Amino acid sequence: MLLRLRALPLLAALLALVAIIIMLRLGFWQLARAEQKQVREQQLEQRLALQPLSLQDINRQVGDVADFPVQVSGTFNTNRILLWDNRVVKGQVGYEVLVPMATNYGEVLINLGWLKAPALREQLPAIALPTHRLTLDGMIVVPGHNPISREVLESGWPKRIQQPDLSYVADILQLDILPYVVQVSNTTQFGFQNNWRPVVMPAEKHLAYAVQWFGLALACLIVTLVAITKQRKKHGKSISP
Known part of the structure; x- marks a missing residue:
């Protein structure tokens, strides 16, 4: 019975660790998306400043022709x-x-x-x-x-x-x-409406999501450490003479 009780905190800690890893990965993914959006926004700003090209000019371009x-x-x-x-x-x-x-x-x-x-x-x-x-x-x-x-x-x-x-x-x-x-x-x-959105979610929003995921990971880590500490103190008292 004692082994089962000790296994439960270990399982909870492992689950918390998995959750923290997932949240960290999501946070870093949002950071990568923010960087991509920043590059796209810079490209969009630069290309919007150009004079309109012809299709012949577009077809001669090398690489990405978007925007x-x-x-x-x-x-x-x-x-x-x-x-x-x-x-x-x-x-x-x-x-x-x-x-x-x-x-x-x-x-x-x-x-x-x-x-x-x-x-x-x-x-x-x-x-x-x-x-x-x-x-x-x-x-x-x-x-x-x-x-x-x-x-x-x-x-x-x-x-x-x-x-x-x-x-x-x-x-x-x-x-x-x-x-x-x-x-x-x-x-x-x-008679139609312009629904073109070159950047649906700006880089700032991805950064905000990244902060949220990192904050959740930190909160989960703190809660887990506090719970483990309390559990150890509880077990320490229970086995003391």
């Missing part, structure tokens, strides 16, 4: 509209409207902005886009790969997609598209 301002000219393929599903703005669910544009430098996917979804899921919004040649200002966005469901719900057009995975989008559109998306700056000209 470059760009000016594109071309015509929309209005028969191939995609609706990026489950995009929320101010608590309202809607879609971001994506459409391929034919340019002199290739087909590029354009994000025209957000619109509210109809009340019924079965309904799709009616979208009217200009068919004449346009010149648009925007930013280069490079979507990340996401293994979320790629199911296309509609047999016709427009089609809903869960993520703008460009290899998948190219298959749907049956087009060779450039490896990035142009996020239009002035979305209101098409």
Whole structure:
């Protein structure tokens, strides 16, 4: 019985140690994310200060092309509209409207902005886009790969997609598209809302989360040490003559 009683504090200490290690790892992960966000914010600030580039200039860039301002000219393929599903703005669910544009430098996917979804899921919004040649200002966005469901719900057009995975989008559109998306700056000209957020969570927020995890780890360590000390004193008294 005495061995069992002594085993219980040991097990509790091991569990506390595991919890502390997990919290420390989460804290260091948040620090790494904060550093990544700081680099991204600096890059964004530097590139926003540039004059808009052409698609030809973008295609000549070596390395990451995200966040470059760009000016594109071309015509929309209005028969191939995609609706990026489950995009929320101010608590309202809607879609971001994506459409391929034919340019002199290739087909590029354009994000025209957000619109509210109809009340019924079965309904799709009616979208009217200009068919004449346009010149648009925007930013280069490079979507990340996401293994979320790629199911296309509609047999016709427009089609809903869960993520703008460009290899998948190219298959749907049956087009060779450039490896990035142009996020239009002035979305209101098409009746949509700009929902582009280049940095969703700033570096400061990650730092605050890191401090919280380190604080929890410290608190857990202190509580564990206090409990072990009390347990030892208790056992010491119980076995004293």
